[in-house]
Every structure is written in structure tokens, then in C-alpha cells.
Amino acid sequence: MSQQAETDPDVDVAYSEADVRSAIARDPEAFRRLYVATADRIHRLARWMLGTADVDDAVQDVYVRAWDRLPDLRDPAAFSGWLRQVAVTVVLRRRQGVARRQEREAPMSAAAVAGSGVAPTPVGLRLDLERAVARLPAGARDVFVLYDVEGHRHHEIAGLLDISPHTSRSQLHRARALLKEILMESEAL
Amino acid sequence: MTHPRDETISAWLEGDLPSSERRDVTEHLEGCARCREAVEILDSIRSTAGEASPPWPGKQASWDEIADRIGAGTVETSVPWRRWPLIGLAAAAILATILLVPDTRGGLDPATEALLRADRRVAEDVIRLASRGSDVDPGVRSAVLDANREIDRGVDSLAAVLERRPNDPDLAELVRWATSHRIDLLKEVTR
Numbered sequence: 110m111s112q113q114a115e116t117d118p119d120v121d122v123a124y125s126e127a128d129v130r131s132a133i134a135r136d137p138e139a140f141r142r143l144y145v146a147t148a149d150r151i152h153r154l155a156r157w158m159l160g161t162a163d164v165d166d167a168v169q170d171v172y173v174r175a176w177d178r179l180p181d182l183r184d185p186a187a188f189s190g191w192l193r194q195v196a197v198t199v200v201l202r203r204r205q206g207v208a209r210r211q212e213r214e215a216p217m218s219a220a221a222v223a224g225s226g227v228a229p230t231p232v233g234l235r236l237d238l239e240r241a242v243a244r245l246p247a248g249a250r251d252v253f254v255l256y257d258v259e260g261h262r263h264h265e266i267a268g269l270l271d272i273s274p275h276t277s278r279s280q281l282h283r284a285r286a287l288l289k290e291i292l293m294e295s296e297a298l
Numbered sequence: 299m300t301h302p303r304d305e306t307i308s309a310w311l312e313g314d315l316p317s318s319e320r321r322d323v324t325e326h327l328e329g330c331a332r333c334r335e336a337v338e339i340l341d342s343i344r345s346t347a348g349e350a351s352p353p354w355p356g357k358q359a360s361w362d363e364i365a366d367r368i369g370a371g372t373v374e375t376s377v378p379w380r381r382w383p384l385i386g387l388a389a390a391a392i393l394a395t396i397l398l399v400p401d402t403r404g405g406l407d408p409a410t411e412a413l414l415r416a417d418r419r420v421a422e423d424v425i426r427l428a429s430r431g432s433d434v435d436p437g438v439r440s441a442v443l444d445a446n447r448e449i450d451r452g453v454d455s456l457a458a459v460l461e462r463r464p465n466d467p468d469l470a471e472l473v474r475w476a477t478s479h480r481i482d483l484l485k486e487v488t489r
Contacts, residue, residue, distance in 0.1 A: 135443040257347035286304035
């Protein structure tokens, strides 16, 4: 059994396969260590994909679901990818729920729905980019976040979103072109 | 060549174009300042998106919420888990290991293997049923999973001894007792 520490590229806190095994065996302290090591990245993913003020709640849902589903994880070495799949599933379902609720309460265009609820943040290209991403159509946004923000390859995105790698590529290029258009309109560049 | 669309320039940046089209775009870019500016903008979008984010300030507060929802805090339970038999189980296994017994090292016999497999299946059922989302009280879940883990330790010790004494009826009976205790745990989470 490998005891080598795993490190999420964006955080300094490492976790080990032993932590994953302990968490699978329902050790909450081990699960907390996994959470500390991975939560920043999962929060970033949720923030970019949701673009709403409910991100913290969404991340909590991700980890509660992960805790419930951990006994299904057969290979502890696959924890990072498995957790990302859980996060994408939770976030997509949450977004569908938000869209359905907003449609019932006040029918809007897709662009308006995507752009609503973005919390104010400091100025800069990153902020403008986050706001612009929130206005993308769902498919393009998801691929852009998973590829350019999270660094996944197209075949991984295809698995996460149940699309083809070719579609993933098309959506990425479409997303970037739309973002350029949005940013140029807002004169952010 | 007319100006390539932004999607095409993005694909050029990623190396996703067929070679002939790539050559055409490269040639165009060499002579077109407007499209070179588009390259810079698309590239800055790509690189800005990939920058590391600041840490999430709400991380600790959110953990407290999560811990509450999964029952990860210290939970007092009034369920009277009869822990002394578990201690007895572990003690019996330890005692057996220090007895002067023939070192047969022949491995487990089929009957003992079947006994241990059955116990393993029940152990997995306990984890699966105790871990169901909101169906199980968090306090009960925590206590059941703790007890299941203690039984795991005892059975692991017994299995090690059974490898040396594969046909020992007393040790086999202890495994059956452990399994019956796990079944009691199942009843607690399936009420």
C-alpha cells in the first residue's frame, strides 16, 4: 500500500492514501484532513461553475455527499479524481435546481440567468473574467472551467460531463471566443 | 486569407488545427496586427483563468457545518454497546497466539475461509447501511461504525491465529460470535 503523500497542486497541505483508507473506514478526523487538503480547489471549481452566492453551501453538499459515498470508492489512489466527479455532479444538479427555480419565479433569458447573483469582488482582470464566465452558456462554461481553470485534459472532461472530447474542444474554443467578446464589450482589456 | 474567427485562433493556440490550416493561420498572423492582438487576448484569458486562487476564507466555518451534518463531532450515545465481550474477543485471540501450538502454517481450510468471508460480507453491510445519508441518526451511526471497527480488529487477530490452528473449533466459534454481534449492529441501523 502506497504511503506517499498526495498533494493537490494548489494547496500546501498533503494527504496520504492512509487518510483515504481511514476515511473510507469512517474515521472523521481522516476525512477532515482530506477536506483541508482539497477544499480550496473544490471551492474554486464550484465558484467558477456556479457564479452565485451559494458557493459555500454547494461545497458543503459536495463533502457531505463524498462522506456518504466514500464506501463506494474502491481505489484510494483515485480519491482526487473521484472527489472532483462528485463535485461536478453536485454543482451541476444545484445549478439545474437554481435555473428551474428562477424560471418559475421570473422567466429570464439564459444569459441573464447565468449572469445573476455574482457577488462583488476586487477589481482586476480575474474578477472581470469570473463575471464574464458566469455569463457563458452552461456547456461552454463547464468546459472552460474544467480545462483552463482546473487544468483537465479533454478526455477527462468528456468523462466528467458525459460529452465527447471533440465536443469538449469545440466548447472550449467557443467559450474563449465569447469571453473575449464579453470582456471587450465591458472594456476590461 | 480572411481573418480567422476567434474560435479558430483559440484552436491554433491549443494546437488543435489540422497542419495545413495551422500553417495558413500562422502565415496570416505574421502579417496581421489585429489578429495578433486577438491571440494576446485569448492567451491572457487562458493564463489568467489558470492562476492559483487565494485560499477560501470560509473553509473552517464550513467544516464545522459539514462535521455537524455527517455526525463527525464527539457524540455521546446512550446505546449500551456491550464492549466487554469485544475485549474478551481480542484477549482470547492474544492468548491463543502465545500458547504453545504447532506451527502448521498450512493456511486456512475452506470452512474457515467461508466463515471469514461471511463475516466480511456482514461487516461491509454494516458500513453500507450505517452510512446511508439521513436515514440513520448520526450518534447511532458513529457508535455502530466504531463497534464494527473494533470487531474488525478482533477478527483480524483471530484470522492470524486460525492460519496456525485451522480446525480449532473454539476460535471458529469466536468468529461466529463476532459475526452475530455485527448482525446486532445491522439491526440497530435498520430499525
